Amino acid sequence: MAVIEGxxxxxxxxxxxSGTRRFGELRSSLSGISPKTxxxxxxxxxxxxVLTRQVFPEIPPRVEYTLTDKGRALGSVVRALAEWxxxxx
Amino acid sequence: MAVIEGxxxxxxxxxxxSGTRRFGELRSSLSGISPKTxxxxxxxxxxxxVLTRQVFPEIPPRVEYTLTDKGRALGSVVRALAEWxxxxx
Numbered sequence: 783m784a785v786i787e788g789x790x791x792x793x794x795x796x797x798x799x800s801g802t803r804r805f806g807e808l809r810s811s812l813s814g815i816s817p818k819t820x821x822x823x824x825x826x827x828x829x830x831x832v833l834t835r836q837v838f839p840e841i842p843p844r845v846e847y848t849l850t851d852k853g854r855a856l857g858s859v860v861r862a863l864a865e866w867x868x869x870x871x
Numbered sequence: 872m873a874v875i876e877g878x879x880x881x882x883x884x885x886x887x888x889s890g891t892r893r894f895g896e897l898r899s900s901l902s903g904i905s906p907k908t909x910x911x912x913x914x915x916x917x918x919x920x921v922l923t924r925q926v927f928p929e930i931p932p933r934v935e936y937t938l939t940d941k942g943r944a945l946g947s948v949v950r951a952l953a954e955w956x957x958x959x960x
Contacts, residue, residue, distance in 0.1 A: 859955055866944055866948055
């Protein structure tokens with residue numbers, strides 16, 4: 783169950799559920815998150831096989847994050863949480 | 872979305888979804904959790920209106936935790952997470 787732990791994880795998943803994102807796109811979408819925290823969370827999720835990280839050899843290097851099937855399957859959890867949040871918060 | 876954050880929260884909710892529990896029952900069910908962490912998590916959940924805490928004036932005092940309607944509504948999130956966990960971990 784640890785996959786969903788961590789303050790930002792659910793919000794990162796919500797963003798990636800609508801498609802591949804670059805680091806900068808995630809950072810600006812998640813107001814208040816520090817670059818280090820975002821890097822750590824993305825590394826955790828990559829280690830758990832929830833997303834893949836692709837580096838494009840450009841100057842500056844472009845890095846893109848994409849959910850795996852395992853990650854997309856978390857959509858049910860993120861939706862249930864969003865529905866609960868809409869009703870109860 | 873912060874309600875589900877925290878390593879133990881989902882497991883505490885899972886236990887309370889099957890009914891009122893005493894502190895000791897939760898502690899023995901959640902192997903590895905420290906009394907302080909369990910106390911902190913229960914206090915967070917109480918502060919968010921997800922559960923109620925009832926103290927019975929006995930020696931030693933008995934303390935029981937029960938989900939509110941808001942707490943029970945998190946059942947959909949816990950079930951979605953358990954289904955995901957069963958398939959992907």
